[in-house]
Amino acid sequence: MKSLRGYLDKIKPKFEKGGKFEKFHSTFEAFESFMFVPDTVTTKGTHIRDANDMKRTMTVVVLALVPALLFGMWNVGNQHFLATGQEASFWQSFFTGFISVLPIIVVSYVVGLGIEFAFAQYRGHEVNEGFLVTGMLIPLVLPVDVPLWMVALATAFAVIIGKEVFGGTGMNIFNPALTARAFLFFAYPSYMSGNEVWTHGMIKGEGIIDSFTGATPLAEAAAGNIDKLPSVSDMFFGFIPGSIGETSTLAILIGAAILLFTGVGSARIMISTVVGGLVMGLILNIFAVNPYMEVPAYQHLMLGGFAFGAVFMATDPVSAAQTAKGKIIYGFLIGFLAILIRVLNPAYPEGMMLAILLMNVFAPLIDHYVIEANISKRLKRVKVQE
Amino acid sequence: MFNIKVESIEQLSMSKVIKIKRGLDINLLGAAEKIIKKADFAEYYAVKPTDFKGIRPKLVVKTGDKVKAGSPLFFDKYHPEVQFTSPVSGEITAINRGDRRVIEEVVIRSDTKIEYEKFSVENSKTLTRDEIISILLKSGLWPVIRQRPYSTIANPKDNPKSIFISAFDTTPLAPDMDFIVKEEATLFQKGIDILSRLTTGKIHLNLNADYPPAEAYTRAKGVQINYFTGPHPAGNVGVQINKIDPINKGDIIWYTYPQEIIAIGRLFEKGIYDVSKIIALTGSEVLHPVYLKIINGACIKSLLKNNIKAGENRFISGNVLTGTKILNQGFIGFYDNQVTIIPEGKYHEFFGWALPGIKKFSASRTFISWLMPHKKFKLDTNMHGGHRAFVMTNDYDKVFPMDIYPVHLIKAIMAEDIELMEKLGIYEVDEEDFALCEFVCTSKIDVQSIIRKGLDLARAEMS
Numbered sequence: 062m063k064s065l066r067g068y069l070d071k072i073k074p075k076f077e078k079g080g081k082f083e084k085f086h087s088t089f090e091a092f093e094s095f096m097f098v099p100d101t102v103t104t105k106g107t108h109i110r111d112a113n114d115m116k117r118t119m120t121v122v123v124l125a126l127v128p129a130l131l132f133g134m135w136n137v138g139n140q141h142f143l144a145t146g147q148e149a150s151f152w153q154s155f156f157t158g159f160i161s162v163l164p165i166i167v168v169s170y171v172v173g174l175g176i177e178f179a180f181a182q183y184r185g186h187e188v189n190e191g192f193l194v195t196g197m198l199i200p201l202v203l204p205v206d207v208p209l210w211m212v213a214l215a216t217a218f219a220v221i222i223g224k225e226v227f228g229g230t231g232m233n234i235f236n237p238a239l240t241a242r243a244f245l246f247f248a249y250p251s252y253m254s255g256n257e258v259w260t261h262g263m264i265k266g267e268g269i270i271d272s273f274t275g276a277t278p279l280a281e282a283a284a285g286n287i288d289k290l291p292s293v294s295d296m297f298f299g300f301i302p303g304s305i306g307e308t309s310t311l312a313i314l315i316g317a318a319i320l321l322f323t324g325v326g327s328a329r330i331m332i333s334t335v336v337g338g339l340v341m342g343l344i345l346n347i348f349a350v351n352p353y354m355e356v357p358a359y360q361h362l363m364l365g366g367f368a369f370g371a372v373f374m375a376t377d378p379v380s381a382a383q384t385a386k387g388k389i390i391y392g393f394l395i396g397f398l399a400i401l402i403r404v405l406n407p408a409y410p411e412g413m414m415l416a417i418l419l420m421n422v423f424a425p426l427i428d429h430y431v432i433e434a435n436i437s438k439r440l441k442r443v444k445v446q447e
Numbered sequence: 448m449f450n451i452k453v454e455s456i457e458q459l460s461m462s463k464v465i466k467i468k469r470g471l472d473i474n475l476l477g478a479a480e481k482i483i484k485k486a487d488f489a490e491y492y493a494v495k496p497t498d499f500k501g502i503r504p505k506l507v508v509k510t511g512d513k514v515k516a517g518s519p520l521f522f523d524k525y526h527p528e529v530q531f532t533s534p535v536s537g538e539i540t541a542i543n544r545g546d547r548r549v550i551e552e553v554v555i556r557s558d559t560k561i562e563y564e565k566f567s568v569e570n571s572k573t574l575t576r577d578e579i580i581s582i583l584l585k586s587g588l589w590p591v592i593r594q595r596p597y598s599t600i601a602n603p604k605d606n607p608k609s610i611f612i613s614a615f616d617t618t619p620l621a622p623d624m625d626f627i628v629k630e631e632a633t634l635f636q637k638g639i640d641i642l643s644r645l646t647t648g649k650i651h652l653n654l655n656a657d658y659p660p661a662e663a664y665t666r667a668k669g670v671q672i673n674y675f676t677g678p679h680p681a682g683n684v685g686v687q688i689n690k691i692d693p694i695n696k697g698d699i700i701w702y703t704y705p706q707e708i709i710a711i712g713r714l715f716e717k718g719i720y721d722v723s724k725i726i727a728l729t730g731s732e733v734l735h736p737v738y739l740k741i742i743n744g745a746c747i748k749s750l751l752k753n754n755i756k757a758g759e760n761r762f763i764s765g766n767v768l769t770g771t772k773i774l775n776q777g778f779i780g781f782y783d784n785q786v787t788i789i790p791e792g793k794y795h796e797f798f799g800w801a802l803p804g805i806k807k808f809s810a811s812r813t814f815i816s817w818l819m820p821h822k823k824f825k826l827d828t829n830m831h832g833g834h835r836a837f838v839m840t841n842d843y844d845k846v847f848p849m850d851i852y853p854v855h856l857i858k859a860i861m862a863e864d865i866e867l868m869e870k871l872g873i874y875e876v877d878e879e880d881f882a883l884c885e886f887v888c889t890s891k892i893d894v895q896s897i898i899r900k901g902l903d904l905a906r907a908e909m910s
Contacts, residue, residue, distance in 0.1 A: 066795055094833055098799030102792050102828040106878075106895040108767045109473070109619075109789065111887045112807035112814055114832025116800035118839060118889050121813050187833055231836030231890075324811040327841055383840040383854055432855055436870040443695040 069093055087181040091188035119190040121325045125316035126197050126373065129306040132299055134158035136309070137205045140302050141261040146270040158205075161261050162305055165200040168209050172216040173199075180225050189230035191237075191379075192220070198238035198373060201306025202366065202414075203245070204258040211249060215241040235421045236380045239414055246414070254410065256280060259302040277303050279365040279403070283410040287352040296363040307369040310362070317372040326376045329385060330392040334371040337396025338362055345404055353404050361400050370413035371396065375420075382424040384431040391427055395420045464656050465690050467677030469848040471810050471883050473619040475767070476823045477787075479727035479736040481626055487752060488559065489745040492535050493552040493778035494520055498771075499590060501599045501906065504531070504550050512539045517564030517586055517720030520553045529600055532587025534722050534744045536562040552778065561742075563719035571637075571715040576644050583711070586720045590781065591707035592645075595688060595700045596874035597906050607701040609648035609692050614664050614705050615655040615675075617682030618766040622727035622738065622784050625661035628705045632663035635705065637712030643669045646701065653687045664705075680848065685880040689849045694874050706784060726779065730763075730788035731825040732756045741779065747786055748776040755788060761828050763787040768882035769895070792829025800832070807831075810846065810887045835890040843894075846883035851875060853884055857894060860901035865908050873905050 075081045076089035093099075095116075103110060138154030149157070173196045181188040199216055223240035224233040246253045257263040260275040278301055281289045291301050299309025307313075320326025342358025349355040362368060375381060375395050382391035395416045402412030409415060496504035503524040508514060514533040523529045535557040543552040566586050568574075574582075580603045583589040592610075594601040601607070615624050628635055643650055649671045654660040656674035665672070673691055675681045684702045694700055706724045713721050722743035729736050734754050741750065747762065755775075763770035764780040767787055771780055779786060796802075804814030808824040816822065843853040851872040859867040878895040885894035 066797075090833075097795035097797055098829070098831060099833055100793045100795045101830045101833070102761075103830060104772075106893050107882050107886045108761055108763055108770065108772070108787075108828050109826040109886065110829070110831050110891065111809050111811070111889070112804055112831045113809040113811045113887070113889055114800060114891065115835045115838065115889050116832065117813050118811075120801065187835065189835055189838075191838065229836060231838050323813045324841075324845075325813065325839075378840045379838055381840070384852055385844055428855075432852060432871070435850070435852060438850075439695070439870065439872060442693060 066097065069097070084182065087186060087188055088178055091178065091181070094187075115190045116193075118325055119193045121319065121323050122194045122373075123197055125319040125326075126194075126201065126306070128312040128315040129201060129309060129369065130162075130197070131155075132309045132312040133201060133305040133307075134162050136299055136301075137161055137261050137305060139300065140259075140275075144260050144263060144270065144273045144275060145268045146273070157261070161205050162200060164209055165203060165205075165207065165212050165305075166197070168212045169199045169216050170196040172213045173220050176217060176220045176225070180229065184229070186229065191224075191230040195219070195237045199241045202238060202242045202304050202369065202374075204253070205261045205305055206258050206264050207245070207252065211245055211252065215245045218244045231379055233379055234425075235418055236374055236377045239374055239418055239421075242414055243418060254280075259304075275302055277301065277365070277410075279303075279410045282353050282356060282364065283403075283407060285352055287356060290356070290360075293360065293363070296360065304366060304369075307366045310368045313368045313372050320372065320376070326372070327378070327381070327388055329388040330376045330381055330395075331371055333389045333392030334375050334396040335362060337393035337398075338367060338371075338400050339396070340393075341397045341400035345400065356404075358400075361403070365403065365411050366413040367396075367399060370399070370417055374413075374417050380421040380424065382427045382431075384428050387424070387427040387431045390431075391420055391424055394423070463691075464674040464676060465687075467675060467681040467686065467690075467848045469845055470617075470678035470680055471846045471887070472617070472678045473767075473808065473826075473886070474821070474823045475619045475729075475789075476731040476825045477729050477733055477736050477789075478620050479622065479729050479738050481623070481738070483725055483738040483740055486739040486741045486745070487749045488557075489741065489749045490556060491540070491554055491746040491748075491778075492533070492537075492557055492742065492744040493554045493746070494531055494533065494744055495552050495778060495780065496521065496531070496550050498781040499523075499531075499600055501597065501903070502526075502529070506542065506550065506553070508539050508553070510539050510542060513537070514539065514555060515562045515564045517566070519587065520555075521550070523600070526600075526602065528584050528603060529589055530584060530587050531590065532564075532720055534720070534742050554778075563721065566714065566718045566720070568715045568718045571641070574644075579641055579644055579715075582714070586714055588710060588714055588720060588722075591710060592642075592701050592703050595685065595694055595702060595877065597902050598877045599906070601701045602699075605699050605701075607646050607648065607699045609700055610642055610646050610650045611684050611688055611691075611700060611702040612650065612652045612670075612704065612708065613682055613684040613687055613702070614652055614660070615682045616766075616784070617655075617679035618768055619679075620727070620729040620785070620787060621682070621766060622725070622729075624705050624784075625655075625658075625664070627725045627738070627784070628663045628709065629661055631709045631712075632661075632666065634709045634712030634716060635663045636667060637716055638708035638710070639667055639669055639712075641711050641715050642703070642708065649692075651687070651691055653684075653691075655682070677848075680880060680883060683877075683880055685875065685877045686848055689851075689875050696869060696874060698874070704782075704784075707782075724784065726783070727785045728754070728788075729785060730767075732758070732760045732788040732790055743781065744778055746776055746778050747773070750786070751775070751788075759791040759793065760788050761791050763789070767826070768886060769879045790825070790827040792827030794829070796829075810842075830891055832889070832891050834892070837890050837892065839889045842887045842889060843884040846887055847881070849875065849880065853881065856901070857892075857897055860897050860904070863904060865904055868901055868905060873901050877902070 135155045137158030142149040219237040219241035223237040256275045342361045345354040399412040399416035504521040506521045515536040519530045537557040540556045541554040545551045592601040652670040656676040765783040807814045856871040881894045
């Protein structure tokens, strides 16, 4: 540890202004601060600072994603062996999932971080930690058999068009991970919908037994086959086909607990999203004219990407509403619209992604009205006094 | 004990109790033990123009001049009637300047026996408002009265809508202001009587509802007593104003603190500029944290003799959130009631952001230390991370109890949009109200400097 520190101190001057590798300053800074928390001390303002920083915060989010990731890996294998009709042990399933999911994660991180480093270098900024989370979110919202070049393309699109053109982390309007998914959804619709892509091995079609369709519950529901929906417990625990990390509501709830307990995620957004979804679900139940509209409201929360979106996507602090009241309105509308789009618009079986992206656009507007209310309250105080 | 309790409950029921919900108490090691010691004789004293926001000092003394306690040292170019006087008698030994020759310290070597300038304060009960103001100005005690907005020294020509006194301090390791005023009830009341003639509005005396307050406070006459409860910043006068009598554009509120009121009482009782006060010597690097009786502006060197742990330390006049960094032979600030000494944090930590963090304090629960809510922490000056773009939008709200949107106000200041700043409430806030936001900021943004910039911008626009 000490010798490493000594080595870093020795080569550090080369990366500073006037040094041989001045151009790689932010790359050096990123690696150095990754290994060692910097020795900078406070100079003005508060003399002490909270131990929490961006790295820690982002690490907590990644940690919260781990249950969904691990379950997702196992379920990829599980679904694969269901499709081929083979018996497989827990570890066989997990290992099969692991080797199919890992390349997607690696591609997402390598491409995304590569671009982030390049931009930081170009701008002379420090490398932001935001992509640590985005890089994990992207694989979790993709189907397992997505080609790796598509992952690379979508990640590049999300980082460049979704984030860097707006000025980088903290300035983006859209959630970068959802931007990646939306890109694939609209650019390669045949890949991102249909029944084959969700189960590992189905596209190749080797050894798949005839009775296995691979259809996700959402696809079944959209097709009106409500009777083919899996049991509630299967949906809750996640023994269903779907995007890698989105199937298990339980694993996502563990993540939600971590985010809420540490204070990193916004409880306002999560709860109001769920409430919004339930309200829309109940409205549909009341006016039900087809079997899909009769699906109990609470089951919608376990279908598709609703739970994952509510916990990990809607709560993205940068693209969400920023005021406390705004967060409640923002979350509620996400849940409300997600179920509305899902049930009433046959073209898009997954409403959550579109609902969140749509509300990302409206978040600044919601904040604007919340702030205006605060301003007029302040003005009114003056008038009362006069 | 029982009697005290009943009395305090009665008083509570007579006054408002305002509950502050959002905020944060930072438990640090090194709170002062409740013993008042007379400090060793300090040879040097200083008045620091940098303690006073927005003034432009014009010197009236030069090195080698002899002064008495209460003799003018410099005045404010913009308000020449506002004078700053020497706390002790002696000889001017240095005028220390900083960047661009800004005067930072006027240093006085003290006589062993202090001689005082005499101010005529006979019949203090019949003095008019103008006479009171003129005595305060001449003696150099006027600067203890400050105003909101901007936290500058009050303008004697204004008539404030009310005067606020925060009689308790909720900052980390804060001195117990009830303990400090215990013996000075008479002078405190005298000071209040003088203050009450400066405003046609109310004097708000704000007390802590969490324990029975000092009798000097509860027995005070001519004041409106308000009770506050909750975490820091419940003791910040800005928060109290926001809850009781919020500032609108054009409003002016004056504020001051208990020891300053006692000094006013002493001036009008004895006719001298005697700025003795009790400070708390605090922080994890102090061997025996105690209360010390000193004269304002004292050099801390003799106060700290044989009482400091070895190692590289940060010396702060004031508290860890809003205090000023001084040298180990620096001087106590004009408005400070506390000296805090904590370790410097100049070290690299191997994978520090990934460690469980038993010894680390965080307002979030991202470190194991949340398991020990009553633990007292030894915190140092390490930043614990690098500057980043603004990402976490929840954090400030949790520690900012006013009906103001901190993030939006900060962004308005960064955009230098004065009209928007006004609309968002810049007149109601001060740097110290944002100290906790700065502390918790995961992007390590210098929030207090930004707020000061906003206040300076707004002030320049108005004048």
